[in-house]
Amino acid sequence: MRFMILVKANADSEAGVMPSTEILTAMGKYNEELVKAGVLLAGEGLHPSSKGVRVRCEGPTKRTVIDGPFAETKELLAGFWLFQVKSKEEAIEWIRRSPFQEGEIEIRQVFEAADFGDSMTPELLAQEDRLRAETEARTKPGH
Numbered sequence: 001m002r003f004m005i006l007v008k009a010n011a012d013s014e015a016g017v018m019p020s021t022e023i024l025t026a027m028g029k030y031n032e033e034l035v036k037a038g039v040l041l042a043g044e045g046l047h048p049s050s051k052g053v054r055v056r057c058e059g060p061t062k063r064t065v066i067d068g069p070f071a072e073t074k075e076l077l078a079g080f081w082l083f084q085v086k087s088k089e090e091a092i093e094w095i096r097r098s099p100f101q102e103g104e105i106e107i108r109q110v111f112e113a114a115d116f117g118d119s120m121t122p123e124l125l126a127q128e129d130r131l132r133a134e135t136e137a138r139t140k141p142g143h
Helices: 021-036 088-096 111-118 121-138
Strands: 002-008 040-045 052-060 062-067 075-085 105-109
Touching: 002 088, 002 121, 021 040, 088 105, 111 121
Parallel strands: none
Antiparallel strands: 002 075, 002 105, 040 075, 052 062
């Protein structure tokens, strides 16, 4: 099972305050544990919302671009991980071991093709498999 781990923003992350060497060192050690355990698929920090945009979609063609920063810091993200684990409980256990000392982290399961039932036709499944293979090929070293 895959889980997206969403690290909520705070006033410091939204202000662009960079983490200390101590925090980066602890996070690096934690990420090494995740990699060695085969749990970590991806993970990155995000720039503040002041450097981002939102695109509002209305109907098939209307797109409105809204520049950041965005209100409600508690609803924004500062970073993420993508975990491969056996259960939600295992994802929770990994987050309990994280070096965070304050803030909120959200854990959400990623949909798998089988979760879509009959809506996922054999043609759509083949397309999904092809796109995943192409994406994986591009992320390998040397590509």
